[in-house]
Amino acid sequence: MKQTKRLPLRSFFLLCAHVILFMEKAESGSVNGSANVLSLDAVRDTLIRLEDTIVFSLIERAKYPINSAMYNESAGLVAGHHGSFIKFFVKRTEALHAQAGRYGSEEENAFFPGSLSCSLVSSRPSTNVLHPVAKIVNLNKDIWDMYINQLLPLITAGGDDGNYALAAAADLACLQAISRRIHYGKFVAEVKFLDDSPEYTRLIRARVCITS
Ligand SMILES: *[C@@H]1O[C@H](CO)[C@@H](O)[C@H](O)[C@H]1NC(C)=O
Ligand SMILES: *[C@@H]1O[C@H](CO)[C@@H](O)[C@H](O)[C@H]1NC(C)=O
Numbered sequence: 001m002k003q004t005k006r007l008p009l010r011s012f013f014l015l016c017a018h019v020i021l022f023m024e025k026a027e028s029g030s031v032n033g034s035a036n037v038l039s040l041d042a043v044r045d046t047l048i049r050l051e052d053t054i055v056f057s058l059i060e061r062a063k064y065p066i067n068s069a070m071y072n073e074s075a076g077l078v079a080g081h082h083g084s085f086i087k088f089f090v091k092r093t094e095a096l097h098a099q100a101g102r103y104g105s106e107e108e109n110a111f112f113p114g115s116l117s118c119s120l121v122s123s124r125p126s127t128n129v130l131h132p133v134a135k136i137v138n139l140n141k142d143i144w145d146m147y148i149n150q151l152l153p154l155i156t157a158g159g160d161d162g163n164y165a166l167a168a169a170a171d172l173a174c175l176q177a178i179s180r181r182i183h184y185g186k187f188v189a190e191v192k193f194l195d196d197s198p199e200y201t202r203l204i205r206a207r208v209c210i211t212s
Contacts, residue, residue, distance in 0.1 A: 038187060038191055040191055043188060043191055046184060046187075047184060047188075050177065050180055050184060051181060053177045053180075054174070054177045054178055054181055057170065057177045058155050058174055060170045060173065061152075061155060061167065061170035061171060061173075062155045063170070064156065064161060064163050064166065064167040064170065065156055065157045065158060065161050066153060066156040066158055066159065066160075067159075067160050067161065067163070067164060069085070069160060070085040070086050070164050070167060070171075071084050071085075071086055071148055072084055073087075085168060086148070086168050086171060087112075089168040089169070090111055090168075090171075091115055094110050094111060094112055094116060095115065095116060098116035098119065099117055099119060099121070100119065100120070100121055101119035101120075101121045101123050103119075104126065105126070106126075106134070106135070106186075107180065107183070107184070107187075108180075109138045109183050110140070111141075111143075111144055111175065111179070113140075129187065129190060130187070134190075137186060138183075139179075139182055139183070140179055143175065143179050144175065147174060147175055147178060151174075152171075
């Protein structure tokens with residue numbers, strides 16, 4: 001599931017629509033054998049909640065103007081740091097969260113997974129629901145480009161109020177909310193798979209691409 005192109009806004013909403021579609025299809029079947037690991041009700045509730053979170057986080061970001069300098073790689077806003085203010089903010093935040101063990105969770109996907117250190121916190125062994133290969137599906141590069149270049153100009157007014165830290169914190173909340181919602185599709189796919197493992201196993205072995 002490697003994507004190199006930028007994700008246009010339309011595709012982003014299509015992706016969301018697909019996730020909803022997946023969910024409805026899964027709902028029409030009976031999910032058995034999976035009740036103790038992944039419940040369809042729980043997946044549905046989570047999807048609804050994640051959508052609400054996206055809307056509220058966008059409202060919070062819209063309180064500030066676009067503050068374009070934050071996204072400018074050569075604006076030099078952070079002493080001793082090359083790159084944009086927003087990248088500085090997100091990378092440093094993710095580094096801290098990684099050390100606290102956040103990305104040990106299957107539901108979490110970092111925007112800069114390459115620059116994370118290991119968790120410093122000993123955690124209990126978690127019961128994983130997804131196939132291990134799900135970990136490598138990370139669409140955050142596309143989500144980042146779509147958010148900064150397309151969504152942000154739509155939801156913010158022009159101008160610059162200098163509130164960079166607050167606006168960046170609001171950006172990160174939006175990015176994480178969108179990312180969680182999109183990547184939750186992995187759980188939806190798992191529900192579908194568990195619903196009819198023999199058939200999906202056959203399709204996977206035959207390398208059939210399911211697009212809807
Ligand atoms: C589904 O699971 C329940 C409880 O484990 C079991 O009683 C039932 O027979 C299962 N149904 C199917 C179609 O496998
Ligand atoms: C980014 O910042 C540099 C340095 O201040 C400036 O010259 C350039 O015009 C800015 N780029 C944009 C797209 O605003």
